[in-house]
Amino acid sequence: MLKIYEEPVIEEVYDEITTEKEVRLFIKREDKIHPYISGNKWRKLKYNLEYARQQNFSTLLTFGGAYSNHIYATAAAAKEYGFKSIGIIRGEEHLPLNPTLSFASQQGMHLHYMDRSTYRRKHDTEVIGPLTEKYGRFYLLPEGGTNLLAIKGASEIVNEEVRQFDYVCTPVGTGGTIAGIISGMNGRGRVMGFSALKGDFLKHDVQKLLQLYEKHPLTNWDIKTSYHFGGYAKVSPVLFGFIDEIYKKHQIPLDPIYTGKMMFGIYDMIRSGEFAPKTKILTIHTGGLQGVEGMRR
Numbered sequence: 523m524l525k526i527y528e529e530p531v532i533e534e535v536y537d538e539i540t541t542e543k544e545v546r547l548f549i550k551r552e553d554k555i556h557p558y559i560s561g562n563k564w565r566k567l568k569y570n571l572e573y574a575r576q577q578n579f580s581t582l583l584t585f586g587g588a589y590s591n592h593i594y595a596t597a598a599a600a601k602e603y604g605f606k607s608i609g610i611i612r613g614e615e616h617l618p619l620n621p622t623l624s625f626a627s628q629q630g631m632h633l634h635y636m637d638r639s640t641y642r643r644k645h646d647t648e649v650i651g652p653l654t655e656k657y658g659r660f661y662l663l664p665e666g667g668t669n670l671l672a673i674k675g676a677s678e679i680v681n682e683e684v685r686q687f688d689y690v691c692t693p694v695g696t697g698g699t700i701a702g703i704i705s706g707m708n709g710r711g712r713v714m715g716f717s718a719l720k721g722d723f724l725k726h727d728v729q730k731l732l733q734l735y736e737k738h739p740l741t742n743w744d745i746k747t748s749y750h751f752g753g754y755a756k757v758s759p760v761l762f763g764f765i766d767e768i769y770k771k772h773q774i775p776l777d778p779i780y781t782g783k784m785m786f787g788i789y790d791m792i793r794s795g796e797f798a799p800k801t802k803i804l805t806i807h808t809g810g811l812q813g814v815e816g817m818r819r
């Protein structure tokens with residue numbers, strides 16, 4: 523089992539705007555579950571690592587960009603569990619290593635760089651075959667870590683306390699986390715995702731994941747696609763200003779790729795009156811605070 527350092531608790535966020543609009547805002551601090559394997563990555567890895575152990579794998583192999591939270595978390599989880607790990611990193615090597623890759627390497631992860639055009643075909647057998655020849659037998663975690671065992675783990679973000687909320691909000695990258703939350707809610711409340719990527723395709727991706735995972739259709743969810751700030755990992759002074767303000771007022775650290783954009787979106791929706799008075803909104807702090815310092819310019 524991966525270790526839980528701090529059981530994630532739900533805190534209320536009191537703000538002028540929630541008072542004015544008569545809504546109640548809460549945050550579940552999944553970011554505190556582990557110092558290195560934070561938030562949703564801990565949830566998504568848990569059953570995958572148990573499965574890999576049962577199947578007698580000794581090596582994990584996965585994919586990610588140079589700033590990937592998933593690479594960072596997988597490296598730490600592999601070390602904690604006693605697996606060897608290989609990270610296939612998109613693009614060329616840049617030295618000195620950035621803080622994410624330097625940490626991964628310190629945890630014992632072997633870094634293998636892959637040019638961008640090959641990386642696009644990373645899950646194809648023509649790419650995986652040579653990796654198996656080179657590294658031997660490995661347990662493959664897809665980019666972002668999303669598969670059915672990850673959805674099962676993410677569904678455990680939801681407990682009886684979470685099921686009491688009118689809205690449960692989460693950032694969305696590949697959709698594994700929100701699929702798990704939708705499953706965990708099992709028809710209660712509404713689940714609202716905030717896309718960290720530009721475009722509408724994530725609704726379709728989440729639909730597909732749910733079809734694979736759930737026997738019955740669950741329709742009490744939606745994905746907001748207008749708070750990506752220009753696209754994945756795009757940032758702006760307005761976004762950093764918002765993140766700083768939340769930290770000053772509430773001592774809640776947010777990251778600029780996922781949780782910061784979600785919270786910005788929720789504040790914007792509260793301000794424009796999209797939630798009826800007395801609505802109880804829960805946000806999930808999915809973690810991702812590694813590498814935040816490197817993003818400020």
Ligand SMILES: *Cc1c(COP(=O)(O)O)cnc(C)c1O
Pocket residue numbers: 561562563591592666668693694695696697698699700777780781808809810811
């Ligand atoms: C990876 C990540 C997400 C996205 O999770 P998906 O399951 O890929 O949708 C959200 N928040 C944080 C902090 C992350 O690191």
